[in-house]
Amino acid sequence: MFGTYLMRELTNRKKHTAIIAIGMALAIALVIIVNGVAAGVRDAQSSVLASVYGVGTDITVSQTPVAPTGDGAGQRPSFDFGAADGQTTDGSTSLSQSRLAVDRDTTTFDSTTLETVLAVDNVSAGTATLSLSNTSFNGQIPDITQTQEGTAAAGPTDGGAPRGGGPDGGGGSSFDVDSFTVEGIDVAGVAVGPLTSATLTDGRTFESTDSAASVVVVDSAYATTAGVAVGDTLAIGGTDFEVIGLVTSGTSDAATASNTYIPLGVAQAVSGLDGQVSSIYVQASSSEAITQVQSDIETALPDATVQTQADLASSVSGSLSTASTLVAGLGTWLSILVLAAAFLIAVLFTISGVTRRTREFGTLKAIGWSNRRIVGQVAGESVVQGAIGGAVGVAVGLIGLLAVNLAAPTLSAGTTADAASAAGFGGRGGGGGPAAATQVAATTDIVLQAPVTVPIILIAVGLALLGGIIAGVFGGWRAARLRPAEALRSIS
Amino acid sequence: MYELKNVTKSYATSRRTVKALDDVTLTIPRGQMVAIQGPTGGGKSTLLQMLGALERPSTGSVSLGDNDLSTMPDSRLGGIRAKEIGFVFQGFNLIPTLTAQENVETALEPLGLTSAERRSRAATALASVGLADRGAHRPSELSGGQQQRVAIARALVKEPEVLLADEPTGSLDEATRDDIMDLLETSWRDRGLTLIIVTHDSAVAKRAQRRLHIKQGKVTEK
Structure with a gap:
């Protein structure tokens, strides 16, 4: 009955389902793309840093x-x-x-x-x-x-x-x-x-x-x-x-x-x-x-200066640095904002749906359905709507990452002498005399490739389900508060 | 058997307190067919909700058999409604997204039956109201009379002791009204139900064994 009822509700209230799912899908797609691009930027930074500091270096120690x-x-x-x-x-x-x-x-x-x-x-x-x-x-x-x-x-x-x-x-x-x-x-x-x-x-x-x-x-x-x-x-x-x-x-x-x-x-x-x-x-x-x-x-x-790769990443300059700043700042906040908006939309639409179905839930309570059963039904519908949004969002996100990888934007990157010399050994590849050593030491072009990782997809799906659960909790809470007599009285 | 003792039900509004039931004492023996009539706002629906374990009295007691409905927790009231009380509403109250068969099955959901048992009993109930071939139809694909038949099948499928009908023919034409009343009367007679009908329609009320009149919360025999 649970599955039948759930499927009937989702398929017969397509507009309602579509709005929640689309909102969730947009948020999830954005999360995947931002995370993928962020991972690509991190990889690019690691690549630049590895060329300067070597593979496997987690920490550098130098004298201040x-x-x-x-x-x-x-x-x-x-x-x-x-x-x-x-x-x-x-x-x-x-x-x-x-x-x-x-x-x-x-x-x-x-x-x-x-x-x-x-x-x-x-x-x-x-x-x-x-x-x-x-x-x-x-x-x-x-x-x-x-x-x-x-x-x-x-x-x-x-x-x-x-x-x-x-x-x-x-x-x-x-x-x-x-x-x-x-x-x-x-x-x-x-x-x-x-x-x-x-x-x-x-x-x-x-x-x-x-x-x-x-x-x-x-x-x-x-x-x-x-x-x-x-x-x-x-x-x-x-x-x-x-x-x-x-x-x-x-x-x-x-x-x-x-x-x-x-x-x-x-x-x-x-x-x-x-x-x-x-x-x-x-x-x-x-x-x-x-x-x-x-x-x-x-x-x-x-007295030593001890820096990790994360500290050293700040020494990377150029458009790669700009991309990193954009992803870390604008991208992350945009993702959070859209995710919060999607959650809010899901919650409001679910509560609105429960309100519209007052007569339905009042009737079900009158014929003996428990609060728990009704809350479970509402929550189940919300979770499935979130999951649909998550699945669509993952697909859109993967397409977005594919587009980024096909576009393969080229970013320039360099390690600056100031930051690198603080580490004690960077900024040394430029040659050209002592004056040049204080400028950008190693500049290179890096093709940005946004990787698709299973953890990112799992996190995205998890967020979609979380959105569904949150909406379900609010919707279920609203449904549980309905007293059957009042629900039936409200329609007479 | 229903037993109401000194039942009062008050609702507080922003301006005053409304007494929907005023010191009602009433006994309804098992298997009786009762019609409740009265003006709008007289307390008919409140009395029916009290009998249907949907409301508790402000004062007094309501019992159904050995169960004191006025003091039971909500979860147990839900159990009583699930097993012993069937409802038929004026507006049918069918779930629009479910088929007729699935609507009838909703009444069996709290009983913990297997899906096969649910399907079988719901199909039998639909056949008993003359809608064996309408199981796959959604409410919007059925006439008003057919929808009320589905609602009656939903109320009867769990084989309750009591059937409460709130204006069951209020939305129907005369011919359909008579069909529905025939169906309810037959079910009452064949199943030994206690049937309590709230109605404005004297033609419906006349078919009952006992007629009650409620006005300003006071119940009188008619």
């Missing part, structure tokens, strides 16, 4: 930057030349010097910090890196000796012969300053780190026997611009390194985290930063443990 004091790490690179430096030919002296040092906005800390981090509960893996910049100076100046002699013999005011030498032959100078980033990494094959997301395109990657070798793996994009290939040598901090492999970002078109990668111990030795690292990549044992691990590390290392 401090104001520089005196010479040394953190200072502007400077090049000092003595009078006898350089080679002099044709009245010009060629000078060349290379320095490997940490960026001004990066602070190093003791590598034993890694042991502290690894001792934290639910940390499954961790690795330390040292982020450096190699800055080289190449230039030609007029022969210093010749200039000094000319000055002494004729003096500036006696109309002697003009100065010669230099690249233009007239006493001028030419300088070239180049910079690229160098990442010192553990070559022991740990599960996390900046190279875990990279794909080898030529040569080989590091082996554990490379820990003390002067070998370098180069980002493919940088290798192209620098004109180096596997087997070539690359000068880093005044030492020649053999290029053993080329890598590219494995998850997107973005550049990898650094222009070059060298063994950590070698990086520390060449830069004069023995026992120092600039950041630690941490993998938690589960996603549920990330918050606890972050908190425990912050407790163990009160």
Whole structure:
């Protein structure tokens, strides 16, 4: 009887059923689309972050930057030349010097910090890196000796012969300053780190026997611009390194985290930063443990900056960031608003339906139907209406996501130097000198793909049923309050 | 057997209190056919609702057999209505979305019968009112007389002790009225029912064994 009565009501009150179901369907479709797009944006952000921080990195640990004091790490690179430096030919002296040092906005800390981090509960893996910049100076100046002699013999005011030498032959100078980033990494094959997301395109990657070798793996994009290939040598901090492999970002078109990668111990030795690292990549044992691990590390290392992937996501800029903001703000609130409106419509229409059926329910009570039976009937009708809306909403939502995926909107994304450097190691792929390193470090185009996941569909169907149940509760409450005598009297 | 003792039923309105029944004492033996007449607003429907366990008196007591309807909780009153009392209304009160067969089955729903039993008994009840071939029709596809027959089948299908009819022929023409009254009288006679009919129609009232008149809440024999 329950099923028959329910079906008869739904099929004979089509308009009523359709209004509730359409309202619910719109809300559910919006929830699915917003959630799908949000998941797509999150995936895109993860993809961008993975290209910078590596796959599997849940947390990064760095030292909060401090104001520089005196010479040394953190200072502007400077090049000092003595009078006898350089080679002099044709009245010009060629000078060349290379320095490997940490960026001004990066602070190093003791590598034993890694042991502290690894001792934290639910940390499954961790690795330390040292982020450096190699800055080289190449230039030609007029022969210093010749200039000094000319000055002494004729003096500036006696109309002697003009100065010669230099690249233009007239006493001028030419300088070239180049910079690229160098990442010192553990070559022991740990599960996390900046190279875990990279794909080898030529040569080989590091082996554990490379820990003390002067070998370098180069980002493919940088290798192209620098004109180096596997087997070539690359000068880093005044030492020649053999290029053993080329890598590219494995998850997107973005550049990898650094222009070059060298063994950590070698990086520390060449830069004069023995026992120092600039950041630690941490993998938690589960996603549920990330918050606890972050908190425990912050407790163990009160001076450290500890950031999760969610924190790092804020470093992603560009239209991807705009999309993320839109989805998180407007999309979520729109979903909530439409869902609330759909619930309200369902509740009001159900109550209205019960009021219209006062005579019907009064009669049923008069012939012995219990309140419970009538409430169950009303609630059952509402739940089925919600389920119909949910089913239609899921279909519309899936079509919407399909449309998004077919349209495949392209979003640009980058990691900003400010945010990344706060993490201690981002913003390093740009090259082009120190000035460029403070701008957007890695920019890429990401095609947005909104995934369809079973949990989202289950949540959507659950919401539809919840809407039906809420409407049923209100409608049932209204029906239960009807006294049979009053219900029958109201029609006479 | 119905027994009403000093039954008063008052309704409070915004301006005053209306006494629909005023100190009514009445006994209706089992198996009797009673007609209740009176002017509009005299208390006929209130008396019928009291007898039908739809209302409780403000004061006094109403009992049906051993059951005191004035003190029973709602759930038990519902049980009494489900098993022992059948209702026929002036407006038929059929559920418009259900077929005639399904409307009759609604009266069996509270009894916990199997669907096969419900179908069988409802079909028999429909046949007993001459509508064996109308089971699949919805109320809107039936005439007024046929709808009232379905309502009578719904009231009788649970084999109640009491049948309460509130203006059962009020919406029907004379010929149909007589048909319906014949049907009710036959059912009353064959089943040994207590049949209580509220009516304005003297032709209907004259067919009853006993006629009561109610005016301003006071019941008198006629």
